[in-house]
Amino acid sequence: MASLPILFQEKQRFTQVWLWVVLLGVAAIFWVGFFYQLLSGNNFGRNPIVGVEAAVLFVLVGIGLPYFFYKMSLNTEVHPGQISIRFFPFHIKPVQIPLHLVRDYEKVTYNAIGEYGGWGIRWGFRGKAYNMSGNQGVQLHFYNRKPLLIGSQKPDELFEAISQAKNSKATTTE
Structure with a gap:
């Protein structure tokens, strides 16, 4: 594989x-x-x-x-065609997000306490959030569910990687 x-x-x-x-x-x-x-x-x-x-x-x-x-840690990886998020120790396996399900995405500055109730794995009126600290990240908008916020200390790099991953095809042999 x-x-x-x-x-x-x-x-x-x-x-x-x-x-x-x-x-x-x-x-x-x-x-x-x-x-x-x-x-x-x-x-x-x-x-x-x-x-x-x-x-x-x-x-x-x-x-x-x-x-x-x-x-406790939040591990984010972007691969061609998908994003992997693992919030250790709550996720045994990473959460895989196929990018073909993402309609749009944007860099955001957010209020962790006001919009999501704090840091960690959070649910709010604006959707779900994975964040550890700070107030910046990338928000993913899906076709058929609420948005997902991925908090990041490097939001520009994360945004660019998602752009590159969404435009490339995943080629693996399993």
Whole structure:
């Protein structure tokens, strides 16, 4: 099986400082509580938990939550005739979008919170969005469904790659 050439590739992660401050602040509360109880033997809070429950919460929230957000990524690839989007860890396989289903596409500047309710895999009145940070991307308009926004830190390159991919034929042997 021959693979399609990659015309555009981008891997994005959450880079918002405010998000990391909140995540690490929440995790720090669990770190402090766990180690305070473990090292001093005193109770942390009015209704303390001990032993296994404290260790499980520390691992899940104190370590697991920041690690989960650190590993989360949006991978976008443009190939002749299709776009592949994978929002790790929610997509096991990439979502394939055949470009013959795309009626039109445009570079857009959008308000992630106002139009889609934030970042991630989002649904709004304007359709579906895959975005990690920023406010720019390419919006795809389909013949028979709502638009899809692909957020990008390189919207000009993504737009040009889609133009090139839509005008070329996919030639693979499977």
